[in-house]
Amino acid sequence: MDLSAVSKATVKAQSSLDIVKYSSLAVSAVSILVSLLILFLVVWPKLSETLQIKNSNSELTQKADSLKQKAGILSRLDQAELEEQVVASEQLLPSGKDTFLLISQIERAAASSGILLNRVESTPGLLDTASGGASGNPAAPSAGAQTEIAPSIKVSVSLTSGYSSLLSFLNNVLTIPRVVSVSDLSVSAASSEGSSQLKASMSIIAYFKELPTDLGSIETPVAELSQSEKDRLEKIINTGLSAAPAVPQVPVGREDIFAPF
Amino acid sequence: MSDINLVPHEEKATESFESLKKRLSVASVVLLVLTAVFTMGVLVFFTTQVSKRTQLFAKVEESAQAINSYRQQEELLVVAKDKVGLAEQILGQRVEYHKTFADFAKLVPQGVYFTDIKFAQGKIIVNGKAKTSAEVAGLVSSLLSADGSKIVSNVTIDSLAADETGTYTFSMQAQSAKQD
Numbered sequence: 001m002d003l004s005a006v007s008k009a010t011v012k013a014q015s016s017l018d019i020v021k022y023s024s025l026a027v028s029a030v031s032i033l034v035s036l037l038i039l040f041l042v043v044w045p046k047l048s049e050t051l052q053i054k055n056s057n058s059e060l061t062q063k064a065d066s067l068k069q070k071a072g073i074l075s076r077l078d079q080a081e082l083e084e085q086v087v088a089s090e091q092l093l094p095s096g097k098d099t100f101l102l103i104s105q106i107e108r109a110a111a112s113s114g115i116l117l118n119r120v121e122s123t124p125g126l127l128d129t130a131s132g133g134a135s136g137n138p139a140a141p142s143a144g145a146q147t148e149i150a151p152s153i154k155v156s157v158s159l160t161s162g163y164s165s166l167l168s169f170l171n172n173v174l175t176i177p178r179v180v181s182v183s184d185l186s187v188s189a190a191s192s193e194g195s196s197q198l199k200a201s202m203s204i205i206a207y208f209k210e211l212p213t214d215l216g217s218i219e220t221p222v223a224e225l226s227q228s229e230k231d232r233l234e235k236i237i238n239t240g241l242s243a244a245p246a247v248p249q250v251p252v253g254r255e256d257i258f259a260p261f
Numbered sequence: 262m263s264d265i266n267l268v269p270h271e272e273k274a275t276e277s278f279e280s281l282k283k284r285l286s287v288a289s290v291v292l293l294v295l296t297a298v299f300t301m302g303v304l305v306f307f308t309t310q311v312s313k314r315t316q317l318f319a320k321v322e323e324s325a326q327a328i329n330s331y332r333q334q335e336e337l338l339v340v341a342k343d344k345v346g347l348a349e350q351i352l353g354q355r356v357e358y359h360k361t362f363a364d365f366a367k368l369v370p371q372g373v374y375f376t377d378i379k380f381a382q383g384k385i386i387v388n389g390k391a392k393t394s395a396e397v398a399g400l401v402s403s404l405l406s407a408d409g410s411k412i413v414s415n416v417t418i419d420s421l422a423a424d425e426t427g428t429y430t431f432s433m434q435a436q437s438a439k440q441d
Contacts, residue, residue, distance in 0.1 A: 077338060
């Protein structure tokens with residue numbers, strides 16, 4: 001009797017029994033594997049994508065809110081009032097140097113104060129600020145801390161007056177619609193023994209600022225005018241925009257341009 | 262007395278295998294359920310976020326259109342704000358000399374007058390005359406008082422001299438409380 005054949009058959013039967021036995025575990029194992037594959041290959045990337053969308057949504061929410069706020073601010077503005085305010089702000093801080101207008105305003109302040117202007121001196125330089133005049137004359141060198149703020153022109157003034165007229169002139173100069181400041185003020189009595197007449201010299205610095213060239217992006221927030229800014233513009237508007245200061249017109253045309261007047 | 266193992270070795274192995282099989286089945290079912298729940302959750306979350314994004318885009322678009330329709334107002338506001346903001350800054354820093362003189366007038370003794378005064382780069386240089394030395398002392402004391410320190414600080418007397426009439430001539434300098 002061939003016992004090796006029996007032994008082979010037994011081993012074969014045993015291995016097929018093992019396959020059947022372990023194959024019953026395969027369903028669970030495959031299901032776990034599939035679950036893990038779904039989790040790592042599908043769900044996890046989707047979750048990351050969703051979290052990114054969530055982040056971008058929070059940025060979008062902020063953007064939408066700020067745009068809505070901006071639209072709200074703009075919708076409340078009155079265009080006619082704004083136009084008046086722009087005209088007033090142009091008087092406050094003109095876009096150009098307006099040297100002659102400034103000199104005529106100083107002359108008017110002097111006339112209304114009862115002082116005698118001995119000398120008015122300025123070096124306006126290039127008059128066309130749009131072509132680089134502003135940067136060519138950035139500020140008066142003696143204007144201290146204010147030189148950095150905005151481009152300016154300087155007018156040096158010497159005068160003779162009484163004390164109260166001088167105070168009146170200083171007040172009148174600072175109340176012209178345009179933003180000016182006074183520096184390097186020097187006052188002395190007309191005679192060494194003291195006198196009611198005073199000699200004074202000063203630099204009057206007038207500022208200007210060119211118009212902004214662009215609005216920036218739509219997301220740039222707009223700032224409303226503060227109450228003090230509104231009040232300042234209101235003050236200029238109330239003085240009468242139609243009576244805006246201007247250099248007086250003069251007749252033109254001469255037969256002999258060298259003949260003294 | 263030691264236990265007699267009555268369970269055959271084969272049967273014990275089968276029992277342990279069955280237990281493993283059972284645990285694996287439970288684990289697979291639990292994992293499947295969790296995967297399903299998690300997937301559904303992520304799907305709902307994703308759908309919500311996408312829908313929210315669509316709504317936000319619509320909101321942004323709507324606001325952008327509104328802003329564009331107010332472009333003229335925005336231009337006017339930007340110009341006015343730009344100019345008046347800067348003007349306020351300059352006006353806040355400038356020295357109002359007529360007020361400085363008025364403040365000085367309250368502090369100067371009656372027996373003192375100034376012959377000249379010069380304001381330059383934050384300094385005030387004053388020359389003047391006084392009837393007596395007490396008047397000069399009164400001036401210095403006024404300038405050093407609380408009211409005086411609102412106008413000047415670091416008061417220095419550079420010279421003080423009396424002539425044959427007893428009139429004192431003085432020269433002093435101080436730091437201006439507000440720079441010009």
